Amino acid sequence: MAGTDELLFPGMSAEAIDARLKRLRVQNIILGALHLVQAVAVYALNETGFKLPISGTYPQGPPGTPADLIQIGELDIGFWVFAFLAISAIAHFTIASPWYFPRYAADIRRGKNTARWVEYSISSTIMVILIASVTGVVDVAAFIAIAGANIAMIAFGDLQERYLRPGGSLLPFWLGTLVGLAPWVAIVFYVLGIGDANADLSQVPGFVWVIVVALFAFFFSFGLNQWLQYKRIGKWSNYFRGETTYIVLSLVAKSLLAWQVFANTLIPPA
Numbered sequence: 001m002a003g004t005d006e007l008l009f010p011g012m013s014a015e016a017i018d019a020r021l022k023r024l025r026v027q028n029i030i031l032g033a034l035h036l037v038q039a040v041a042v043y044a045l046n047e048t049g050f051k052l053p054i055s056g057t058y059p060q061g062p063p064g065t066p067a068d069l070i071q072i073g074e075l076d077i078g079f080w081v082f083a084f085l086a087i088s089a090i091a092h093f094t095i096a097s098p099w100y101f102p103r104y105a106a107d108i109r110r111g112k113n114t115a116r117w118v119e120y121s122i123s124s125t126i127m128v129i130l131i132a133s134v135t136g137v138v139d140v141a142a143f144i145a146i147a148g149a150n151i152a153m154i155a156f157g158d159l160q161e162r163y164l165r166p167g168g169s170l171l172p173f174w175l176g177t178l179v180g181l182a183p184w185v186a187i188v189f190y191v192l193g194i195g196d197a198n199a200d201l202s203q204v205p206g207f208v209w210v211i212v213v214a215l216f217a218f219f220f221s222f223g224l225n226q227w228l229q230y231k232r233i234g235k236w237s238n239y240f241r242g243e244t245t246y247i248v249l250s251l252v253a254k255s256l257l258a259w260q261v262f263a264n265t266l267i268p269p270a
Contacts (some may be wrong), residue, residue, distance in 0.1 A: 005017060005109070007111075007165060007166070007167075008109070008111045008165075008166065008238070008239040009238055009239060009240060010237060010238060012238070012240075017109070020240050021105045021108060021109075023245065024096045024108070024240075024244070024247070025095075025096050025101055026096075026166065026246050027244075027247050028092040028095045028096040028247070029092070029093070029096045031088075031247060031250055031251050032090075032091075032092030032096065033089075033212075034086075034251055035085050035086070035088040035089035035092060035250075035251070035254070036086070036089040038085045038255060038258065038259075039082050039086040039089055042078060042081050042082045042085060042258070042262055043082045045078070045262075045266070046079065046081075046082065046087065046262075046265065048078070048265050048266070049076070049078075049191055050076075050077050050078060050139070050264070051074040051075060051076050052074065052075045052076065052077060052133045052134065052264035053071045053073075053074060053075075053138050054071070054072055054073040054074060054075055054138065054140050054143065055069045055070060055071045055072060055138045055139060055140065055167065055212045056069070056070055056139060056140045057067040057069055057070070057139070058070065058142065070106075072140060073140075075129075075130070075133050077130060077133070077134065077261065077262065077264060077265050078262060078265045080130055080175075081130065081258050081261055082127055082130075083126060083252070083263040084123050084126045084127055084130075084257075084258055085254070085258055087122055087123045087126070088123055088250060088254055090094075091115060091116075091118075091119035091123075092250070094115065095115050100115070104245075108239070108240075108243060111161060111165055111239050112117065112158075112161035112162055112258040113161065113243065113246075114158065116246060117154055117155070117157055117158035117161070120154045120157070120222070121150075121151050121154040121155070121244055122217070123254070124150060124154065124222075125144075125147050125150045125151055125154075125256055127137050127219070127254075127258075128146055128150045128183050128219070129143055129147060130146075130261050131187060131211075131212075131215055131219075131257075131261060132146055132183060132186065132187050132190075134211070134261060134264050135190050135191050135212065136143035136190040136191070136231070137186065137187070137190055142186060145182075145186075146182075146183040149179045149180065149182040149183050150180065150183060152176070152179045152180075153176045153177070153179050153180030154176070155176075156172045156173065156175050156176025156179070157172070157173070157176050157226060159172040159176075160173045160176070160226065160230065164230070166229055166230045166231075166232050166237070166239065167230070167231075167232050168230070170227070170230055170231075171266030173223070173226060173227065173230065176223070177223060180220075180223070184216060184219075187212065188212070191209075211260050211261075214256070214260065215257055215260060215261075218253040218256055218257050219251055219253075219257065222246065222249055222253070225242055225245045225246060225249065226242070228242065228245075229241070229242030261270055
């Protein structure tokens with residue numbers, strides 16, 4: 001353990017590590033409360049019932065036969081933003097709970113956080129589907145593919161921590177980055193109107209461009225944090241810096257993601 005501690009927490013005594021873990025517990029409680037407050041606020045403000053379609057095309061003859069786009073459901077944007085925030089709150093409270101915190105502390109001392117990746121696989125998948133929906137994606141097959149690519153990205157992040165230590169190979173990280181970019185290619189494809197001869201980018205509201213660029217930056221800030229952590233750059237040579245940054249991003253980036261997407265439900269239709 002001493003060797004592991006020196007690699008992950010250089011210059012820190014066992015007592016200092018224990019004290020830092022206690023701070024992380026308090027921080028998780030605080031963030032759980034802040035996410036919960038936001039979830040309640042979104043639930044209370046979600047009065048418009050703003051929904052976007054989920055559609056699909058089905059075989060209506062031999063391959064190549066034109067098929068109608070059939071609406072099979074709706075995506076309640078406000079409800080799923082609420083769910084995104086609520087799941088984040090539950091995750092933070094779970095980490096700080098008496099029954100799970102000992103495992104969390106043991107995981108941190110090994111340079112991993114399994115709970116983080118489990119939560120991200122759910123919450124970030126909800127968020128990327130919402131982002132795709134508000135930028136024009138409606139096909140159920142696209143949503144399934146986007147969810148699969150995002151979950152694979154999170155799984156590679158978990159593999160990076162589970163089997164490799166900072167300073168080692170970044171192969172899982174780069175594979176995760178590759179599959180994680182796929183949903184954003186689809187989103188940009190729709191926003192740019194690629195393949196649509198009648199597409200007029202001047203008709204795309206300015207706030208859509210801001211949302212796409214800002215959300216991309218917030219979304220991948222989590223990946224940047226892992227890269228800094230595993231390259232052991234500056235203060236990120238201490239595993240606690242990366243873990244603390246994940247916690248900060250959980251509040252700042254997730255909040256900005258949630259409210260930018262939810263703001264679409266508050267804009268009256270033209």
